[in-house]
Structure formats: structure tokens, C-alpha cells
Amino acid sequence: MINILFSGTAVVLLSFAAYWVRGRGGHRPTGAWSMAALLTSFALAFASYAPIVERAVESAVPHVARLLSNTFTLAAATSVLAFMLQLNLEPEQARRQIRLRVIALVAAVAGMTVLFSAEQLFHRSPILYALYVLIYISYLAYTAKDFLQQTWTQSKRSRRKSQRIGLRVTSAGCAFALLYAAYKVFALISIGLGLGLIPDHAKCSTPLTPTRCAFSVTAPAVAVLLITIGLTLPALTWPFSQFRRRRWEARSFAALEPLWSDVTAAVPEVVLDPGNAETDPRTHDLDFHLHRRVIEINDGVLALRRYRSLQVQEAAAGVVAIRGEADTAEGNAKVEAAVLCAAVAAKRAGATPDGAEAPPTVGMHSRKGDLQAETSWLLLVAHAYIHPQQDTAVAETPDTSARSRS
Structure with a gap:
């Protein structure tokens, strides 16, 4: 069931990415490439969650699936910011801000990779793992908080109903992402203080069991799906709204x-x-x-x-x-x-x-x-x-x- 869930989600997200790259109505909207990068990153993150993929990659490098999924998640977070910046800022200003975000992403992934490698050399040191999580969760939480604020504010200004609904669904996805970040902070405190409140060895048999899987797996999965649906909803409804408008115009003309x-x-x-x-x-x-x-x-x-x-x-x-x-x-x-x-x-x-x-x-x-x-x-x-x-x-x-x- 887990394999089907994550593999199927990855396929759906890749399909959405292809839809954005293709363009609609003879034009490619602003932020299309950022949205495609976002969806592709999310798709790769979900694929890495699938047990069959996890076993395949970890047969080569133990525990590397965690690094891959976290890297793809941060790439998706950067793409979210890039998409937002392209919509809200002037082109040159947006490009400067995006470059800074990409540099920060590279630095974060490099730091995580170094800590992951050192952790493997020192037999999964809790301190190194805690530092790894700190880099990951800091970048993710900041992005989720900023994007939640922007999407909720924009939802109040948007005139199109599909955009308002889509932005609010996206805001809900950001809330689940913050819930996931809060869980990671709790796990970080548990690891740093040696409390052992969250067992690291337990595997997820379903999306909700054991309990930690509801926060470590299901919460980010729901966040990704809601963000994807929210950002893609206006694009998906555009052809339908165009059809309805043309039908109304034709009927009105005849009447x-x-x-x-x-x-x-x-x-x-x-x-x-x-x-x-x-x-x-x-x-x-x-x-x-x-x-x-x-x-x-x-x-x-x-x-x-x-x-x-x-x-x-x-x-x-x-x-x-x-x-x-x-x-x-x-x-x-x-x-x-x-x-x-x-x-x-x-x-x-x-x-x-x-x-x-x-x-x-x-x-x-x-x-x-x-x-x-x-x-x-x-x-x-x-x-x-x-x-x-x-x-x-x-x-x-x-x-x-x-x-x-x-």
C-alpha cells in the first residue's frame, strides 16, 4: 500500500509538472518553470519515500534515502519561493532573490551531505544527526512560514474564485508543512538531549502507524498534495472556464x-x-x-x-x-x-x-x-x-x- 501511495503520487506530480511546462492557450504563464521544478522535486521526494525505491538506493549506500528525500524537499521549497518571487517582484529583482535562494539551497544541501557522510563514519552519531536535522528543518520551516503568509494574503486580494480557493488550499498545505517542521524540532530536542522519545528504528506499516509516521510521513505527504492542488487548481480550471465563457457568449449572441x-x-x-x-x-x-x-x-x-x-x-x-x-x-x-x-x-x-x-x-x-x-x-x-x-x-x-x- 505504501509503495502504491508514494509511487502513484510521484506519477501524478510529474504529470502536473509536464502540464505546466507544456503551457496553455499558446503561452507559458509566469513562473511555469519554477512550478515545474517544484512539482518534479516533490515527485522525486515521494519516489524516495517508497519502500521499494528506499531499499534499492540503500542497498548501495545505507540510509541515503533520507538524504535524497530531504534534498528534493528543500529543492521543492526553493522552487515555491522562486514561483512566489516571480509573481510578486519585478523580473530583475526576482532573479536576484532567486539566485540568493539557490545559493542558500546549495549550501544547505552541501552541509547536510557532509554531516550525513560524517554520521555514517561515526556510526550514526546523534549529535551529527541533530545538526543535520537542524539545517534541514530551519530552511524548510522558514520557507513554509513565508509561503503561508504570502498565499493567505494573496487569497484575500484575488478576484478569481479558483485562485482564492487554490491559494487557501495551498495555505492549508503550508500549515501541514509547519506541523511536520514542529515534529522535526521535537525529534531534534529528543535526540539532542538523549531522551529517546522517538524511536528511529520503527518502520511505517501504514501512513498513520506507528504514531510518528502521521507526522514524519503523512503530514509532509498531505502538505505536498495540498500545495500541488492549490497551485495547480487555477491552471486546471482555466480551460473549463474558457469553455464556459465561450458557450455563454455564443448562446447570448444567438439569444x-x-x-x-x-x-x-x-x-x-x-x-x-x-x-x-x-x-x-x-x-x-x-x-x-x-x-x-x-x-x-x-x-x-x-x-x-x-x-x-x-x-x-x-x-x-x-x-x-x-x-x-x-x-x-x-x-x-x-x-x-x-x-x-x-x-x-x-x-x-x-x-x-x-x-x-x-x-x-x-x-x-x-x-x-x-x-x-x-x-x-x-x-x-x-x-x-x-x-x-x-x-x-x-x-x-x-x-x-x-x-x-x-
């Missing part, structure tokens, strides 16, 4: 077509590119086509303002109020649809505007400049426009045939 067609037929001068008005959006930029359609509808509404009847608006508002939909988005959309229907019909019939002009719809200024908010509002209006309730279609409307295009 606005009846309203757009009637408005632009009444005031064709609002069409931005008359020679290319019916370009198939499926083969071009959906965001551009939807944005253009929203702009043209809004420009058409402005061009029809002379024909916006206050009498029609008040009558439709009365019907909406009777239904209990007053001051709701759906109710306001039904009123606006009735006003637009009458305005389009009056303009196409060549009627002379008379009476008071209906004011703009509620919330017009708050939606201005927000494509998603404007589109969502126009979708409600378009739905009410092509599915009018019989008692909402005002009797004074000059020509209700504006809803059907000949």
Missing part, C-alpha cells in the same frame, strides 16, 4: 439576435459594419461579436429615444406591478421590452412621436461599461421582447408586427 434584428432594422445606421453584420461568430472572436451586438442594441435604443412612449411605459409598469414583479430585474425588463416594441413599431411605421418621452430604464448607468452586466440585462429584455405576455403588450402599441421579421 439577442431577434431584438438586435428588429432594432437595427428600425435604425440601420447603428450597425457598426453593415457589410459584415451577419459574420458567423463561430469562426471568429466570440467576445468581439457579442460586444458589437450589445453596443449596436444600446445605440439603437438611444436612437429610438424620441419614440419611447411614457404612456406605454406606465401601462406596462402597472401590469408588472399587478403581477408582483415591480422593482425586479425581470419586471423592469418586461417594461423595457414593451417600450422598445412600441418604439420600433412607431419608427418603422413612420409615425410622428407625440406625448412625453419615457425615461431610461432603471440601473442603466450602473451597467454601463460592464459587458457581462449589460449582456445579462439585454438577455432579459430580449426574452420578454420575443415572449410578451398578452396583458403586458400595451393596446396603444401602433404595430405589434415589429416582433416578427418578414
Whole structure:
């Protein structure tokens, strides 16, 4: 079971590393190589934890699996810092800081290697082992603490939901890493004082037994998985979010077509590119086509303002109020649809505007400049426009045939 757990985790982490190196959407995001180094280091650390790998390497050099796993863990910690620095600092400043971290990593690994070799020569001296652990845990604890602070702070600032969740999951992983560091400090005190509180010879039969394995093996394993999932979650959800956005744009573009067609037929001068008005959006930029359609509808509404009847608006508002939909988005959309229907019909019939002009719809200024908010509002209006309730279609409307295009 232990072999499957650690070997499988190593394969998953290597797959994530390959995903980051490959890039997404034709570009490789900032910190991609640092993230790949992080995941690869974690994968190698997990592989060294697997009993089958541990037995293989220790058949050549006794107890060397510990040095390998600790080295890979420190390399992953350095990669975490490099990733963070590349996101938070200017490129040149980030490179300087990363160089210092790499130098510190090399020094730490060199010191651990020297102490490990001396420990083997002096029959696993407790003092040498304690110094070895001190170097290892100091570097790891500092990195985990710093990264926890940065990720939690950034999670409060991030606007994307996937980033907020991912950063908080990463923070939880850092907390498990600090738990592992606390265990190592406890073990260091036990070894340094000769208390013998943590037996060094006991092997882990499961991730939780004996008890020390929950802290020495399971805690770092959970930390690695949470950090990996947290940092990779936004990247994994990006293709899905892009698919959802494009699907929403395509459906919105199609749903606005009846309203757009009637408005632009009444005031064709609002069409931005008359020679290319019916370009198939499926083969071009959906965001551009939807944005253009929203702009043209809004420009058409402005061009029809002379024909916006206050009498029609008040009558439709009365019907909406009777239904209990007053001051709701759906109710306001039904009123606006009735006003637009009458305005389009009056303009196409060549009627002379008379009476008071209906004011703009509620919330017009708050939606201005927000494509998603404007589109969502126009979708409600378009739905009410092509599915009018019989008692909402005002009797004074000059020509209700504006809803059907000949």
C-alpha cells in the first residue's frame, strides 16, 4: 500500500509538472518553470519515500534515502519561493532573490551531505544527526512560514474564485508543512538531549502507524498534495472556464439576435459594419461579436429615444406591478421590452412621436461599461421582447408586427 501511495503520487506530480511546462492557450504563464521544478522535486521526494525505491538506493549506500528525500524537499521549497518571487517582484529583482535562494539551497544541501557522510563514519552519531536535522528543518520551516503568509494574503486580494480557493488550499498545505517542521524540532530536542522519545528504528506499516509516521510521513505527504492542488487548481480550471465563457457568449449572441434584428432594422445606421453584420461568430472572436451586438442594441435604443412612449411605459409598469414583479430585474425588463416594441413599431411605421418621452430604464448607468452586466440585462429584455405576455403588450402599441421579421 505504501509503495502504491508514494509511487502513484510521484506519477501524478510529474504529470502536473509536464502540464505546466507544456503551457496553455499558446503561452507559458509566469513562473511555469519554477512550478515545474517544484512539482518534479516533490515527485522525486515521494519516489524516495517508497519502500521499494528506499531499499534499492540503500542497498548501495545505507540510509541515503533520507538524504535524497530531504534534498528534493528543500529543492521543492526553493522552487515555491522562486514561483512566489516571480509573481510578486519585478523580473530583475526576482532573479536576484532567486539566485540568493539557490545559493542558500546549495549550501544547505552541501552541509547536510557532509554531516550525513560524517554520521555514517561515526556510526550514526546523534549529535551529527541533530545538526543535520537542524539545517534541514530551519530552511524548510522558514520557507513554509513565508509561503503561508504570502498565499493567505494573496487569497484575500484575488478576484478569481479558483485562485482564492487554490491559494487557501495551498495555505492549508503550508500549515501541514509547519506541523511536520514542529515534529522535526521535537525529534531534534529528543535526540539532542538523549531522551529517546522517538524511536528511529520503527518502520511505517501504514501512513498513520506507528504514531510518528502521521507526522514524519503523512503530514509532509498531505502538505505536498495540498500545495500541488492549490497551485495547480487555477491552471486546471482555466480551460473549463474558457469553455464556459465561450458557450455563454455564443448562446447570448444567438439569444439577442431577434431584438438586435428588429432594432437595427428600425435604425440601420447603428450597425457598426453593415457589410459584415451577419459574420458567423463561430469562426471568429466570440467576445468581439457579442460586444458589437450589445453596443449596436444600446445605440439603437438611444436612437429610438424620441419614440419611447411614457404612456406605454406606465401601462406596462402597472401590469408588472399587478403581477408582483415591480422593482425586479425581470419586471423592469418586461417594461423595457414593451417600450422598445412600441418604439420600433412607431419608427418603422413612420409615425410622428407625440406625448412625453419615457425615461431610461432603471440601473442603466450602473451597467454601463460592464459587458457581462449589460449582456445579462439585454438577455432579459430580449426574452420578454420575443415572449410578451398578452396583458403586458400595451393596446396603444401602433404595430405589434415589429416582433416578427418578414
